[in-house]
Amino acid sequence: MRRVLLLVVASFSLATCGDGGGTAGTGGTTGAGGTGGGSTGLCQQIASTICEKACSCREGPECAMSQEGLTLIFDSDSDCRGLFLTLGCSMGDMAAYNDAAACLPLVQAATCIGTGTEGAVAYPTEMACQSPP
Numbered sequence: 001m002r003r004v005l006l007l008v009v010a011s012f013s014l015a016t017c018g019d020g021g022g023t024a025g026t027g028g029t030t031g032a033g034g035t036g037g038g039s040t041g042l043c044q045q046i047a048s049t050i051c052e053k054a055c056s057c058r059e060g061p062e063c064a065m066s067q068e069g070l071t072l073i074f075d076s077d078s079d080c081r082g083l084f085l086t087l088g089c090s091m092g093d094m095a096a097y098n099d100a101a102a103c104l105p106l107v108q109a110a111t112c113i114g115t116g117t118e119g120a121v122a123y124p125t126e127m128a129c130q131s132p133p
Contacts, residue, residue: 042100043093046129047084049107050121054080057112057119064120066113071120095132102128 054063055077063074074080093100106124113122123129 041089041093042104043089043096044085046097046100046104046107047081047089049104050110050123051077051080051084053107053110053112053121057114057121059116059119062117065123066120067123067125073120097128098130098132099128102126 050065051063051074054065054074058064058073061076063077063080065072074083088096097103103124103126106126106129110121110124112119114120
């Protein structure tokens, strides 16, 4: 429940602050604990992959992901990346995921549930992809 609340609060804060237009690529933001130099760390790879899938699963500009009955809908790819890439990866791999190396293949294997305007990517429920306590 705490993780869901965190995602909801983060989504609202991004909506009120805007995305600043700087989240279009995976190398654009590395933040503290990132790999720096424009290279892509595991957190950035996970965030980019999940947002690409979330947007490809849904018809139109929206992106959506679902986990355990909760569906998060983003107005655009940049909104998704704003949450997962910019905010989620701002403190590095270890702050974002229990085990980023184990999470990446799970995210890469994630599939769409639903179709059309109801489509969403099924975010992995495995502990590796959860935020550390």
